[in-house]
Amino acid sequence: MNMNYNNRKFRPISNSDNGEVSSDMIFHYKQIEHIVTCDYQGQNIIKGHLIGLVDESGCIQMRYHQVNKNGELMTGICNSKPEHMNNGKIRLHEEWEWTSGDKSKGSSILEEI
Numbered sequence: 001m002n003m004n005y006n007n008r009k010f011r012p013i014s015n016s017d018n019g020e021v022s023s024d025m026i027f028h029y030k031q032i033e034h035i036v037t038c039d040y041q042g043q044n045i046i047k048g049h050l051i052g053l054v055d056e057s058g059c060i061q062m063r064y065h066q067v068n069k070n071g072e073l074m075t076g077i078c079n080s081k082p083e084h085m086n087n088g089k090i091r092l093h094e095e096w097e098w099t100s101g102d103k104s105k106g107s108s109i110l111e112e113i
Contacts, residue, residue, distance in 0.1 A: 050078070057082075090112045
């Protein structure tokens with residue numbers, strides 16, 4: 001596997017309106033072999049965690065759970081596809097779906113900082 005997300009940090013640059021991710025958040029990824037984890041928090045999220053599997057092309061299939069500012073436990077699934085930018089950084093194109101609440105779908109873009 002040639003993609004490794006260990007110690008890479010990402011910041012959201014866009015998100016669907018039905019998402020809870022905010023631009024102040026930083027996702028600090030850890031990776032051991034093909035397993036990625038991340039703890040996160042922000043303006044709308046008190047505490048969140050994700051765990052995922054990375055395939056040979058660097059795509060991540062993940063699950064996330066978080067407690068939002070309203071005290072609600074929210075869960076979801078996300079598929080993330082990497083784009084290699086000209087500056088050597090990675091941009092993640094994410095398609096996600098809530099598995100709790102209204103079960104709506106959305107998309108986000110994160111960029112490595």
